[in-house]
Amino acid sequence: QKEVEQDPGPLSVPEGAIVSLNCTYSNSAFQYFMWYRQYSRKGPELLMYTYSSGNKEDGRFTAQVDKSSKYISLFIRDSQPSDSATYLCAILGSARQLTFGSGTQLTVLP
Amino acid sequence: EAGVTQFPSHSVIEKGQTVTLRCDPISGHDNLYWYRRVMGKEIKFLLHFVKESKQDESGMPNNRFLAERTGGTYSTLKVQPAELEDSGVYFCASSPLGTGGYNEQFFGPGTRLTVL
Numbered sequence: 001q002k003e004v005e006q007d008p009g010p011l012s013v014p015e016g017a018i019v020s021l022n023c024t025y026s027n028s029a030f031q032y033f034m035w036y037r038q039y040s041r042k043g044p045e046l047l048m049y050t051y052s053s054g055n056k057e058d059g060r061f062t063a064q065v066d067k068s069s070k071y072i073s074l075f076i077r078d079s080q081p082s083d084s085a086t087y088l089c090a091i092l093g094s095a096r097q098l099t100f101g102s103g104t105q106l107t108v109l110p
Numbered sequence: 111e112a113g114v115t116q117f118p119s120h121s122v123i124e125k126g127q128t129v130t131l132r133c134d135p136i137s138g139h140d141n142l143y144w145y146r147r148v149m150g151k152e153i154k155f156l157l158h159f160v161k162e163s164k165q166d167e168s169g170m171p172n173n174r175f176l177a178e179r180t181g182g183t184y185s186t187l188k189v190q191p192a193e194l195e196d197s198g199v200y201f202c203a204s205s206p207l208g209t210g211g212y213n214e215q216f217f218g219p220g221t222r223l224t225v226l
Contacts, residue, residue: 004152032212043114043201043217044153051212088153095166097143097155098203098215 003027006089006101015110019076023089023101026070030099032092033065035074037085038103044088047074079108112136114218116202122224128190131221135184135204142185143205143215144177148198156200159185160207192225199223 006023013019021035032051036044048063050056056063064073072089089101115134123129135142144156156175157167161182170177174193179185189196199222203215 002152006152036217041219043203043219045217046214049212049214092212095158095168096141097158097166097169098145098153099155100145100153102152 001026003099004089004091004101007104008102009104010107011104012107012109013079015079015081015108017079017108019074019079019083019106019108021074021076021087021089021104021106023072024070025072025091025099027091027093028067028070030091030093033063033072034090034092034098035061035063036088036090036100038088039085044090047087076106079106081108081110084108114202114204114216116200116218116221118221119219120222120224122226123192124226125194126191128188129192129223131187131189131200131202131223133185133187133202133204133218135202136216138206139204139216140182140207141205141213141215142179143203144185144187145201145203145217146198147201148195151198153201156187189223192223194225197223197225 034049035047038044053067060077062075086103090098142159147153155169158165159179199220202218205213
């Protein structure tokens with residue numbers, strides 16, 4: 001079993017839609033939960049991170065963590081064509097190395 | 111401030127040859143990480159330097175891979191001899207040395223390695 005499982009997609013939505021991206025993880029020792037965005041031919045770029053259960057909001061983006069069910073989500077409101085990218089969930093343990101999901105490719109159609 | 115840079119951006123070599131990838135972290139970042147993504151798989155951790163010391167090399171696939179960070183600045187990752195399954199994108203990331211909590215890892219654009 002992979003340590004981090006991510007809904008693979010791809011996902012294609014119309015502009016203005018609400019997008020939901022999801023991951024599950026297996027190791028209770030994981031401490032920090034991240035969402036990275038990666039544009040084609042670029043490196044991953046951190047969008048948000050959190051370390052506790054609950055919601056964290058940043059503009060149109062909301063990260064949600066449920067430690068009891070080991071489930072993390074990213075919601076994008078009012079999605080824009082510029083949001084088209086691959087979204088990666090990643091989790092940090094005590095060893096300070098990131099464990100990534102496989103990524104979800106999102107396309108927002110104008 | 112310059113971000114993490116990697117060189118070359120793309121390398122095409124034949125099986126059995128040697129390739130050296132270079133990473134220049136953000137100035138002042140003592141933590142340096144190597145990750146790679148092979149086709150169809152997730153990005154996976156290779157190793158972690160703190161300054162010039164290898165903190166964790168548990169992700170290195172085998173002894174054909176050698177990473178160095180002399181002087182605690184830039185790092186090189188050498189693959190010798192390269193095999194077909196080494197093809198993929200190699201990412202470098204750096205972060206400051208913190209006292210606790212989370213220190214964001216900043217990623218470079220990656221080196222795309224193709225082994226023929």
